[in-house]
Amino acid sequence: MPSIDPAAYSSESIFQLELERIFSERLFIGTTADFPEVNSYKSLRLAKNAFTVRRTDVGFKSFNNVCLHRSALIDPLGSGQRPFRCGYHGWAYDNDGSLRVAPLTDEKCISRRVLSEYGIGQAGDLLFVGLNGSKPQLDKVEAALNQIGVPQAPPPPFHTDTLMQECNWKLLVENNIEGYHLSFVHPQSFIPAGFNTSSRYEWDSDEYTCWSACIPNENTSKLKYLQKLSAAATHDFRHAYVFPNLFLTTTNQFVGFRSYMIPLSAQRTILKWELFELPALLKLAPAVREEMKKEAIRFTATSLAEDKPLVESCQVGLSSIEPNLQLQPAEPRISRFHQYYSGRMQNV
Template sequence: MAVIPTPTTNGLDVVRHLRENCERPFEDAHSMPPAVYTSEAFLALERRDVFRSEWLCIGRASALANNGDYLTGTIDDQPIFVLRDANGELRAFSNVCLHRMSVLLEGRGNVRRIVCPYHAWNYTLDGALAGAPLMDRQAGFCKEHYKLPAVRCETWQGWIYVTLNADAPPVDAHLADLTKLIEPYGMSDYVETFHEEHVWDTNWKILAENFMESYHLPMLHRATVGPHSKLEEMECPPGLPAFNYHWITKEASLPIGNAHPANTRLQGHWRRTTALLAIYPTHLITLTPGYFWYLILQPQGVGRVHIRFGGGLAPEFIDDPKAADYMATLKTLLDEVNAEDRRGVEAVFRGVHAPLAKPGNLSPLERPNYDFARYLAARVGAT
């Protein structure tokens, strides 16, 4: 008769079990212990040791094309916004008013000033307080003493990254190895054509792991991309400290999956090779010779994850007369694939709560999952 294990609620106990699990060589690797996905205490350690210290992607720089364009997000519990200022530079700030601490901006948009929706305190695009109704009647008030706190903001390959860690190395240095790997694609020039936000009922790591491996494609996606996915076409090298990746080289089922005839950057097998990139902790990119799509994850508790979902085209396809048709076909397919993934990862989240749930051996195509587990084991609970 199976023995039902005692639940683990202490975050450091979960860390210990995870580290013990990661001591196995890859040939005997197992999936992560269930409590990694269900423990509130473990999530608290993740927030402290990962989300408050790492570079986090928040979106695509091409989405902020004009002065005053902005997008919002959070780093752990800290609301932030990124905007293009009056000089055309990208800047990030705390998204909290300096008066009564209301959140200032929501979603995406364009502003000439940042106006608090609560009492109309308003700020210039460089974060300085520009106006505050009636505050000139308060002797102790000095407008010049108020400026929104800046947040570190840098770009890499056309992506916007932010961090609360003043000591983190520049993001270009952090991802230098990945830059070399994907240089032939020229991802910096890919153009975002759609962006959406969703919330799914699963743990953020279950969704991240689902993206990292293509072992599930033939079965979970049997109604969409599964019939075009052959396990022998997938290559899963060992990951590096900041990311993992795998390659799929094949003739694409969509015209935009292979390189455009006008693309002279990619040669040989690169013209039909897709890179699947998992940049720790939460930036997931499918990069093909003709298009890209991505997920950016933000946990909302152990059982909910906020998802930024977007994608777009390589420059040669942007200039193609059929670009709109290509993108419409791709978006329809991605929506169907995402619906399948959602069913899959929400089912896993229900499963990891089961008293008899037990992690099994990983397949040869789940090397990225092994590397991700070792990344977490090295950081969570380390301080």
């Protein structure tokens, strides 16, 4: 089956094109829960692009995060709550990115007075940035979330974490959107939970989203036990991907998982992830909820740890002198991803 050129997984020049043609259009950066009050911010770097997203009294805004004075970052990397003011010499900015205060300066020496502004889009509680300046296209997101049972405004996460991956971002996408590897990679997570390579797998896609359901076979199904906890329980693992960097899953309609990637280079990617309760879990007794949340944290951390050496191994192999990439019929979502990626990259 046709696939991406293996060189695209290690080439820095292709990575730079990806930043321009893919990540500049629609980049997930967090949820409304990450910005609890006015002047809450999240400051990020995408390769050489330093930008900040802020909650203002007129809504969410995103700007270039480099001070117009001497290029210090205005908001420190990370998140918090503070005035929109550079900590180096006190230059402060308004909600539209214009310079408001520049202490002890000569006006004749200030020629540029407005930060570059980026487009912001919201789908439910999800926030996206358009680093090309346009508002990102989000019209397909709600339908993808509905397919896997993620509510439009889930509760705040009960656990968050970060994982550094020494691999290209596309390898994380591919690993996330196929179940072919489950029986070989996940003896401490998916296999005990009833999911394996032979589980029933259903999937579909839209323009820039795709989703799937992994449903255990009868001999590994735990549905009758789960429904003793809640009549709303299912036994399935549902997954949605919003191109290029957002993943969401639901497990048995009890726990939701949300993660997103920020590529740092062609061969290095940071993955941020969090877990949240779904309505069926929220209705259970407090003691049961706590135990299920503990197990969800263990399951997720374990499965990510099981995946990590394999995706990093693929990075080494794809960077070698004789890489191979032969997709199989059991990997249809990867084929769809490659097709859409190639279209956005104009078949580079």
